[in-house]
Amino acid sequence: MPSQLDIIKKITTVYPNFELNVELECRASSSFKNKHTTLFANAELNVELECRASSTFKNHCTTLSPNVELNVELECRASSSFKNYCTTLYPNVELNVELECRASSSFKNYCTTLSPNVELNVELECRASSTLKNYCTILYPNIELNVELECRASSTFENKHTTLYANAELNVELECRASSTFENKHTTLYANAELNVELECRASSTFKNYCTTLYPNVELNVELECRASSTFQNKHTKLFANAELNVELECRASSSLKKKVQHFLRMSN
Structure with a gap:
């Protein structure tokens, strides 16, 4: 069985249980800077493993598919800010926004499209910003909760x-x-x-x-x-x-x- 250091020089095709394969690659290498890895299922764990190898995703272009909300959380662990990130968020957007809030104290430079569970998305925006004055937000279902969340951010609707x-x-x-x-x-x-x-x-x-x-x-x-x-x-x-x-x-x-x-x-x- 090859040693952990031997994996650095190998171009490995990873099939099932590849999240464990990535973990093993992480043990062999302290960084994924020179690696181009295609992540399929359980991508959220793969990203977590990439985070263990690298303290930032600045040089990474990663396509995140299922369980995106956890992927974003893992990106947050690697980077303290999403300023240089262009991330496409699919399902469970409300948690994705929460994770963005953890990485950044403000959404000033963000253009985010919020679809389902918008009321929680707005709540998460409130956590990042003390006011919605500069926000243009399209609120769909559960609008009554959206308004409540706007109230938390602003003392008036004037x-x-x-x-x-x-x-x-x-x-x-x-x-x-x-x-x-x-x-x-x-x-x-x-x-x-x-x-x-x-x-x-x-x-x-x-x-x-x-x-x-x-x-x-x-x-x-x-x-x-x-x-x-x-x-x-x-x-x-x-x-x-x-x-x-x-x-x-x-x-x-x-x-x-x-x-x-x-x-x-x-x-x-």
Whole structure:
């Protein structure tokens, strides 16, 4: 059996279990600088073994296929920065970004395309940067969590133009965490509008400057408006179903029904 040093001079074709073969090559050589190795399966372990042989990947051009997130982690172990890296990240992108964060304290020079599990990707960006001001990020599913992660990075959404799709009520809640008022916000609220209004109440003590379209469960919407304002004097509200409960909620906001009886009768009919 050849000695470990003999492997340095050999050009070896590695087939199955080649991650162990690479480990053996690492034992024979302290660096892969002069080696051109094709890594197939279990590439993440192969890269780990390359890391053991070399303290940096600066001169390496490596194609990483499956288990990319671990490959990137292994690159991080070899290099303290990804500044000179052009890396294509495929599945499990959210972990790949986390690994990039470990290597670099900022994403300023990164142009990263984030696909699945975007909400975790944004969280990882937040770890690298204290603000998303310079980020142009396309957020797809689980947007409500994405907004929450943006809130962690920035104390306000004033300069953000965010399109909120599903679970808008949670999106609004997350906006509330970032800003104490919705004065400068134009938000389209879809389903579960009653919760959306509740979340608006948390952000603002009054609805004076709000023009809100309330759809189902309006009676709860009115209750939420009551929490924000002690009177409905300046409000023009369309009350649909369960008008009797709507009036009850109006009573909580106002001590008199004198100007509201006609409205109640119209809605009841």
